[in-house]
Amino acid sequence: MGSSALPGLAGIGRHAPDERLPRHRHAEAYVAVVLGGGYEEAGDAGRFAVRPGMVVVHGCWTAHLDRFGARGAEVLNLPAVPGLAPGVGTIDDPDMAARFAGRDPRAAAAFVAERFRTSSVRHADWPDLLAAALRTDPDLAITPWARSVGLDPASVSRGFARAYGTSPKRFRLEARTRRALAALSGWRGTLADLAADQGFADQAHLARAVAAMTGLPPVRLRAKSVQASGVRCS
Template identity: 85%
Template sequence: MSAVGLGRHAADERLPRHRHAEGYIAVVLGGGYEEAGDAGRFTLRPGMVVVHGGWTAHLDRFGVHGAEVLNLPLAPGLAPGVGTIDDPDAAARLAERDPRAATAFVAERFRASDERHADWPDLLAAALSADPDLAIASWARGIGLDPASVSRGFARAYGASPKRFRIEARTRRALAALSGWRGTLADLAADQGFADQAHMARAIAAMTGVPPIRLRAKSVQASRGPRR
């Protein structure tokens, strides 16, 4: 999906797991699809809205009628999640003239909902997001499943292995903490559960294409504002 604009997707189209650097809002105008991402797995229909945060990943499986999706810039203060709006077509008409105004329209009318799937892959995704240190094999045995089967089934549902999903959850938490961190990067790595600073740096660079020391420098510069 494009970060901004109208996307039309064919019947039974599949988009493999992918990542967007910038957050954005997806408004479903027609058709429907299943999205499995960092926030869980959802069946989306017209009038539903998905708020994607920066650096989040998801896959999409479109239904027999395909889907028409309006992608808008992220609204400040609108937290990632899923919800609904009453008049998605009005948002689409407004977006033809002014995408930012359409974003404001959606943000004002957005009503959060929680219609995520609740099968075991989704329970594991939620558990890994809440606790990246979760022992996957122990979790699987605790609900009576074979760990190897859990790994395969999770990868089919989410497009990533549980181990990959876990390291990405830990990496996003480190990224979220980075801008306000006042200690060393080594301390941040330890605080976020990485083996060491080098491990964290590799994970952040793999996700963003930029090492954490440069991201931190940009954050410091932004907080200071432009020079006069």
């Protein structure tokens, strides 16, 4: 669950036809505006078919894989905008956002935020239903879920990994870890209490999961949240 810096932040990324990017995690929240081509993104928020004029808002420490189409894709990466929640939407003038970005990336990000309209374009086959269930309930037992929808539990892990680039168990752990991170800035008890509250085996289990996702132990992130207005990405 390691993190990586976002390459080309506040710049245009060009991807070749049929290019594949395996599941990876960015250290910073950011906004991606699709200028041309298209791709499928499968990540923590679900799977999306992304086309020109669409915007994907990525939160802190989120992971995803990308499968680019026959035309490849041209994507404008912009800094995160406070208050713009992770998700997928559209804007009516992506080319104007690109022109703004050449002069002032943060102004371009604000332009996108002002014109952002939420769009529901998630896929809805069984891997996506399982991903949604795991996001909602990180304690979900995978075998009973598979049987409840008529699937062979032995095949679920392989099919989910093909769609999302990770196993259901890993996806579940990461969902639990993000939930713990969201609770961390306002938590007033001990980290051991937080670990128990969020379903970790113990404080050490929580610490390993958080460090794997963010590169920092929970105690360091908690100290940052005291100094700033909430937990920051890195």
